[in-house]
Amino acid sequence: MLKEMIQAMVKDPGSLLRAQGGQLQLAGLSDVEQRAFVDVVSKRESGSEPRLFQENVWM
Amino acid sequence: MGHMNQNRGDTMAGLAERLGQEMRESLAAYFVLPRLQEMAQACLEEKLQESLLFGKMTVLHYRMFAGEDERIYRAAAAVELMVLSLDMIDDVQDKDNKSVVWNGYAPEITLNLALGMLMIAQRLLLEGGFDPERARQSARLLSMQVLTAVHGQTLDLLNEIPDEEAYLDMVSQKSAALLVCACMIGTMLATGEWMEQVRGYAEQLGIAAQIKNDIRDLANWDNKNDFLNRKRTLPTLFLLQAVTDEDRWILDYFEGRLTMEDVLHRRDELEAIMEKTGTMLYSSVRMRTHYYRFLDLLGELNLDVGWQEEMLALAE
Numbered sequence A: 001m002l003k004e005m006i007q008a009m010v011k012d013p014g015s016l017l018r019a020q021g022g023q024l025q026l027a028g029l030s031d032v033e034q035r036a037f038v039d040v041v042s043k044r045e046s047g048s049e050p051r052l053f054q055e056n057v058w059m
Numbered sequence B: 001m002g003h004m005n006q007n008r009g010d011t012m013a014g015l016a017e018r019l020g021q022e023m024r025e026s027l028a029a030y031f032v033l034p035r036l037q038e039m040a041q042a043c044l045e046e047k048l049q050e051s052l053l054f055g056k057m058t059v060l061h062y063r064m065f066a067g068e069d070e071r072i073y074r075a076a077a078a079v080e081l082m083v084l085s086l087d088m089i090d091d092v093q094d095k096d097n098k099s100v101v102w103n104g105y106a107p108e109i110t111l112n113l114a115l116g117m118l119m120i121a122q123r124l125l126l127e128g129g130f131d132p133e134r135a136r137q138s139a140r141l142l143s144m145q146v147l148t149a150v151h152g153q154t155l156d157l158l159n160e161i162p163d164e165e166a167y168l169d170m171v172s173q174k175s176a177a178l179l180v181c182a183c184m185i186g187t188m189l190a191t192g193e194w195m196e197q198v199r200g201y202a203e204q205l206g207i208a209a210q211i212k213n214d215i216r217d218l219a220n221w222d223n224k225n226d227f228l229n230r231k232r233t234l235p236t237l238f239l240l241q242a243v244t245d246e247d248r249w250i251l252d253y254f255e256g257r258l259t260m261e262d263v264l265h266r267r268d269e270l271e272a273i274m275e276k277t278g279t280m281l282y283s284s285v286r287m288r289t290h291y292y293r294f295l296d297l298l299g300e301l302n303l304d305v306g307w308q309e310e311m312l313a314l315a316e
Helices: A002-010 A012-021 A031-043 B008-012 B015-030 B034-047 B055-064 B070-095 B106-124 B133-158 B164-191 B197-217 B232-240 B249-254 B259-279 B279-299 B306-316
Strands: none
Touching: A002 A012, A002 B259, A002 B279, A012 B306, B008 B106, B015 B034, B015 B055, B015 B070, B015 B106, B034 B070, B034 B106, B055 B070, B055 B164, B055 B306, B070 B106, B070 B133, B070 B164, B106 B133, B106 B164, B133 B164, B164 B197, B164 B232, B197 B232, B197 B279, B232 B259, B232 B279, B249 B259, B259 B279
């Protein structure tokens, strides 16, 4: 569902803006996916993803 | 569930130094041949420039669950030696040319060193002074998780990842299993029990970290770039099914109909396509989804706030 939603959104830039403003229905996504999506869309410009590990073990 | 060990500050301070000391002493004790010792210690000094996050996770989990024995540092050193050994083996397998000490040795030497370190890790757990049953459990867990990682690494090396589900399965085995190992060894040495909640959140955090690495390995246009290496990862799998006929060259390259020389100059074009297809957006959301699952599962343990903060500091 998330994949399809993003593929549809990138074809409609206005929908990304609406998502950023919390105006888009994210039906079909789980709660955690919704949280992740909203956070990523709103923080994309600032580039503030969690740094997570820097380890390269078998990665 | 609440945990009453309040000695967080004393426990975590100087941890890297303590781990380093344990690791140096273990190599000195078990690698008798001078040249072997010398090369192993050189590899270790390289490793000690890193964050030692796995060993720190072992200690953190031990203390979180009220463990008080100072010998946990030896167990954490075992975890880090295991991680180092697999790191070295991975670099040989990937023919990675990053400038680390072990990449300057002949591959057969590096593999031999790694094999020895892995065995030392087992001995440290078995002979580290913990209750025999818990020592046995922790050593068993180490070998079990390394074996899982071997399976995952096999899938990765074969690069036969048909879809996202297979990718997540591979990542769970290849990468997340080692983080599960680190967290669970600390947990089991403290409690004598397997805690499924710990396994659960450690796995989610490991998956998130791997997706993060895979995003990076698509964004960096160097010899590790996953597109150039035709690696099937979550971002590249999304890209491949999202490209239009107009950008068919991407599929053509991935399927071998174009050479690297045909595409090396098309970096900007690829980046634009990744943006317009939503590849990076999708990958970032997936990474963060797994990270939030980690946070939610961690929250369910109802740990003391201080321990949660320690955990988040390591994870961030």
